Amino acid sequence: MCADVAQYSKLMERDEDGTLDRLKAYRLVMSALTERHNGRIVNTWGDAVIIEFASVMEAVQCAVDIQNELSVRNADLPDLNRMEFRIGINLGDIMVEGEDIYGDGVNVAARLQEIAPRGGIMLSQSVYDQVKTKMALGFEPLGPQHVKNVTDPVETYSVRIGGRNAPEEKRSGQETNGTAERRQTEIPRPEWERDTQAVASGFEQARRWLRAQPKRVRSCVFMIGLFFVINLLTSGLSTLWFVWPSLPFAAMLVWYLLVGRQEKRFGETTGPGD
Structure with missing residues (x-):
């Protein structure tokens, strides 16, 4: 699993001290969740992190927990100060040298991370094949992607996390006709239903905080x-x-x-x- 901060340079330019403090705090969260899912942080440099897992299911669940927890922490911050990670996960052979790992398995994960949306998770075909029927998650096929230093196109899948993992171009583009029609026909929910959802959301945020x-x-x-x-x-x-x-x-x-x-x-x- 490879992760790094989206638009890290801009965050540093805007508020260097605050960005570094937030990066340290978020890495503590990632470290605790990695340990809980039996992973090992292999390397960190700048804003990037490489994590190794013995189980691909643990890797995906850890990534989901990380993005959920960090989204809760970002919720109270202004948009300009939010620190959102992109995560890429690949399943493949690696070479181990001391405490470091190398090989195409690592390279593909790093390239998937680069094309992942902010706050999102991008999977390779090998990861998707292992988890698609074993985890209660939604997946969106994004087709083959040409990535740097990898000869063949990589089949990619995004993990649906509360609507935050849609591709960047789809989120910023115009609404489709179907989306616009659904908006026009939406019926306002009663107040009691909104209150119930707010309470459920509060419990969910408390549960995520406690798990971390x-x-x-x-x-x-x-x-x-x-x-x-x-x-x-x-x-x-x-x-x-x-x-x-x-x-x-x-x-x-x-x-x-x-x-x-x-x-x-x-x-x-x-x-x-x-």
Whole structure:
């Protein structure tokens, strides 16, 4: 899997310090999700990342989780400051030399990343053949693509992620007649349905945030939630006794979110020899 930041040079030109801070934070997210999906970050240079997986399904799921989590973090940022990654995934033979990997398998993934849409995922034919019937994802065939330094055209497929993975030219072009007709015939949804969808979206964002957290954070949240459920089942909301047994876990959670992460980031910045 190869990933890099879309329009990274423009982001650096506009806000160098903020872009570097955001890149470090987003890489921490990618590192945590990579570890969860049994991957290995092989190399990072500039804004690019190369990740190796033993399982192609884990690679695709990790890419989806990365794009979903980063889209949540980008949602509160102005459009000009959003940092969106392009991801390309290929399944093929590689050559291993020390900690690095080389070969056509890596080259094709890098070229797929270059033609992927912002915030999107581009797959090769070999990846698509392995995951098309095994993962609950939508795929869009984009046909053969001529990519740099690869002789034969590469069959490509995009992963549908909430409408964010449509090809760039289709998103920026004019509406088709069918799309325009559907817009004209759309019926406004009732307010209760919009409220329900908003609540569901909030739960989904909370779930993605929690999945990206370390095990200790998830454990604390789980214990607090467990006490709340027991309280609800035994006493309802008339007596909120769950607060007291939850206090130690809440204290650990607050400590890690406010102090533990800063210490971890400081250690990663200074290094063991500083």
